[in-house]
Amino acid sequence: MKQKIRNNFAVIVILLALFFTFLAGCGISVHVPTEKDSQTASSELKVHFIDVGQADSILIMNGSQSMLIDAGNNDDEKLVVDYLKEQGISKLDYVIGTHPHEDHIGGLDAVIDNFAIGQVYLPNVPHTTKTFFDVVEAIRKKDLKITLPMPGTTFNLGEGACTILAPNSDSYEDLNNYSIVIKVEYGDTVFLFTGDAEKESETEMLKKGYDLTADVLKIGHHGSSFSTTEDFLNKVNPQYAVIMCGKGNSYGHPHRETMNRLKNKGIKVYRTDESGTIVCSSDGKNISFNVEPGSYLKERE
Ligand SMILES: [Zn+2]
Numbered sequence: 001m002k003q004k005i006r007n008n009f010a011v012i013v014i015l016l017a018l019f020f021t022f023l024a025g026c027g028i029s030v031h032v033p034t035e036k037d038s039q040t041a042s043s044e045l046k047v048h049f050i051d052v053g054q055a056d057s058i059l060i061m062n063g064s065q066s067m068l069i070d071a072g073n074n075d076d077e078k079l080v081v082d083y084l085k086e087q088g089i090s091k092l093d094y095v096i097g098t099h100p101h102e103d104h105i106g107g108l109d110a111v112i113d114n115f116a117i118g119q120v121y122l123p124n125v126p127h128t129t130k131t132f133f134d135v136v137e138a139i140r141k142k143d144l145k146i147t148l149p150m151p152g153t154t155f156n157l158g159e160g161a162c163t164i165l166a167p168n169s170d171s172y173e174d175l176n177n178y179s180i181v182i183k184v185e186y187g188d189t190v191f192l193f194t195g196d197a198e199k200e201s202e203t204e205m206l207k208k209g210y211d212l213t214a215d216v217l218k219i220g221h222h223g224s225s226f227s228t229t230e231d232f233l234n235k236v237n238p239q240y241a242v243i244m245c246g247k248g249n250s251y252g253h254p255h256r257e258t259m260n261r262l263k264n265k266g267i268k269v270y271r272t273d274e275s276g277t278i279v280c281s282s283d284g285k286n287i288s289f290n291v292e293p294g295s296y297l298k299e300r301e
Helices: 002-025 035-040 074-086 108-114 130-141 199-208 230-236 256-264
Strands: 045-049 058-062 065-069 091-096 116-121 154-157 160-166 181-186 189-193 216-218 240-243 268-271 278-282 287-289
Touching (some): 065 154, 074 108, 091 154, 108 116, 230 256, 240 278
Parallel strands (some): 189 216, 240 268
Antiparallel strands (some): 045 058, 154 160, 181 189
């Protein structure tokens, strides 16, 4: 009798394995719940806005999965790698290089070298710098593929759902507008990460009619006045804004116009130049920050 039960069990396991192999063959990704998942199913989504000065690097974690959006300047390599290790990261399921400027992809080669990597997203635009070459070389060395961002495509990050919203054109004059824009939904809460996207890309996203509404907006292009247009801000309608910029940066980021737009709408701002690394948590209903809101002052005031 015992033997029979064991045999039945073996048959079921084999059938399940065949079924999942079939699904995987159809290109359908299969997620088999594990004990670890059930332990973390009610866990929070954590968004770490890592202080890399005048640059971007954002780590998003939920359950056993993680995504890194940008990796700071070349000089931030060690800082970013160490920070990820401190968070217990050994694998990044998604790595996004929003666009090929150094302050976004500078540390990406070291990140790719130091961690197991799932998918790498880069926009379809080459750059002639050594920084860009280093990233492509790191990808090649690990035999990874570059996934191009197709607006409207979605993927899961733990219990979170990610949607790519930009870039929406094949070519732009300004490299910033190639920025990959990603919306992350977790329960009832929504985050929008815009890289250095400027007015042109914001206008395209509005025209496409995407649902841009978000609770937390990572302000585009370090608070530059060429991003975060009134129309875009009205549509996103965030409660919170996060600005990633360096203290005393030579661009004068964040610009006064941007800060005024945020202030006039009563949007709480969090700034890496004032608070250092900012960690934001969502339980699916409520959002909290590890620091107090920052000021509406422009740089050098
Ligand atoms: Zn930038």
